[in-house]
Amino acid sequence: MRWSNWADTSSVCGIEVAEPAATAEVSALLREASEHGRRVRPIGAGHSFSAVARPVDLAVDLRRLCGVRVIADGGGRVRVGAGIVLGDLNAALAAHGLALPNLGDIDRQRLAGALATGTHGTGGRLHGLASAVTGLTLVTPDGQIHATAPGDGLFEAARISLGALGVVTEVELATVPAFRLRAEEGPEPLDAVLADVDAFVASADHAEFFWFPHTRVASTRRNHRVDDGGGRPLPRWQSHLSDHLLGNRAYELVNRVGAARPGWVPALNRLSAATLGRRTYTDASAQVFCSERSVRFAESEYALPRAAVVPALRDLRAWFDRTRAAVTFPLEVRFLAADDVWLSGAQGRATAYVACHQHVRGGFADVFAAFETIMAAYDGRPHWGKLHTVDAARLAELHPHFEDFLAVRERCDPARVLTNPHLERILGP
Template sequence: MGAGHSFTGIAAAPGVRLDLDRLQGLVHVDTDRGRVTLHAGTRLHRIPALLAPYGLAMPNLGDIDRQSLAGAVSTGTHGTGAGYGGLATQVCGVTLVQPDGGLLTVAGDDPLLPAAALSLGALGIIADVTLQCVPAFLLRAEERSEPLTAVLADLPDRVKSADHFEFYWFPHTDRAATKTNTRLPPSSPRRPLPPLRGWLDDSLLANGLFRATCAAGLGVPAAVPAVNRAAARLLGGREYTDASWRVFTQRRTVRFQEMEYAVPAELLPAAFEDLRALIDNRRWRISFPVEVRWAAADDRWLSTAYGQDTGYLAVHRYWREDPADYFAAVEEILLAHGGRPHWGKLHSLDARTLAQRYPRFGQFQALRNRLDPDRVFSNGYLDRVLGA
């Protein structure tokens, strides 16, 4: 369904399912304000080419760009950067098809915008989305393989001083792969990766290496620590400068299952240490790295970063492995640190538990009751996380 990037049943339809793949393209550009309106089915990877003639770019992106615009903002897709919000914070207008077929436009200072910009698809069918863009910019990427102790020792400074910082920790090792992206004006010299180097690094080394480590973990679990140590040292060690969207995003070809939780940024170091201790104390062999990112506080009612600067911890398992025990144990730790689950990734929470973690949760439920009282737009997942 859709781009197939969500791990939950958020897009599953109990009756009629609408395919918005042909609802793509640019609707309107406001060059004075840097705002663009796009059809909801437009895939993220197609947006840069649509914005380029106007010298615009999206302020931030996640590392995957296969999703539709509507799906990405509705599930809380985010990138990294302590000063930047998720994709839903870029939304300054949205048009919803209501249960009776009428259109509801929410834009500007409308008090409903913080709810409609990240709605899980529960308030109506998104027809188009207006984004607040920024002038096009370049990113200088610095990717390193570093000792984990060095990364953790000055983690707050790294996060604060960088425009966009993230790291991957390889379980059973003391190594981390770091990525620091610095925003540059478009007039800066471009130093992109040579095509062959890019293919070797991303297709052969990164994806091929992950596939090999996963296969090793599945066939010979005892080999995982050694394989992870080798992988951690091979990844990183490059610098390049290119268009923002080229640097933000990556090509992923290895199938996996994922759970991600947001915690208050100040609690992330403690949560990460608890996660490390958990893996060390269990007999699991985890071949996929743990991904760590950050985002600024925002006002979107159902955003994982609502009202608080946020750190993200994401755990993965190869698609042929059962993630249940690992994810359940990690989830328990992250919930103890005030965690909020990513709406498009695996988690076990229901509406009763989620209501305690989102200050505007009750108001969102009331708005849903008003706009869709007969639950035309609901499904099993939404009934679980929002209430039937």
């Protein structure tokens, strides 16, 4: 079968896909593959832009392992099949009056895939998805089943594992009581936001902004947690108009025009920024966090020390002004508190995530090369699921627990059953 990722930036033909329905089946599969010298990759929904999931011989797809069980007297902890799609997990949690504390932009990923690459949303006092993990079941290539818990090295490494330690089959998560968000979206001068970024971050539970290159406008989003039932969701027609038509179909057209007429891109970006108008609405958290993304794009994203975000964005703006690069997608800037997850972008430091997108037909190699050079100057850590060119030697300088992670990899997978060329570059052979 042919495997490709969402953006079609990575693909391969002629691989075998197994869909085990139980941890014991995963164990038998891995043992047999190891004995026959086959390379195995666990795969999620293929939403990583990088080739981190790219299978070599055998792909293990856990779509059949997707149950959700609330742990009795567990204070909101749940045990979940690792192959569940995030949207299904959100719906199952909501049915129990629960929610995840923070989410990214979409809900199409599978839980284990999203965890393995450090998927995150925004919130200056909050963390990425992996921080909600309180336990994991991991099957190593020798077929052993490990129940891991906070405090042991395997757990610390396995929360963001890049699929390099084993196949995660079950995840225990700490959830919070279901909550609603009041969303306030609108344009603001980019310079005003950059003048006091800390105030911007503190102005909402979840603050972020988009910036279309060649404009001076930040399209800001502030999501506030609200206890009361007040406030309304967007009417169906309006959410359809803004998210599905303006956000997607018309935007596809803008991108086609931009690809055909690169000189028009600054004007098109001013139009796009103006279209992302002002709106306020209130809805269940998952409805506000996640939306549909049907225009295909490529993405690179870096986690910067929070204090570096303003000079880094100024450098990016100077580069766009100088080159007039035809980038029709906005940069996205999000914020997280420092965490303690070994391979997290936000490990040990308050973080600003800066993401650079380009339409898949737009040609992104030059833009991402310039973007990466600027991010590197500020000790940016690349997002594991997005496009980047960083190698193991540099990653060891950027991640204080990188060597610890490699030691766990050595114990779990000494024969490198779970590898591919991308992992060889970022982790070493």
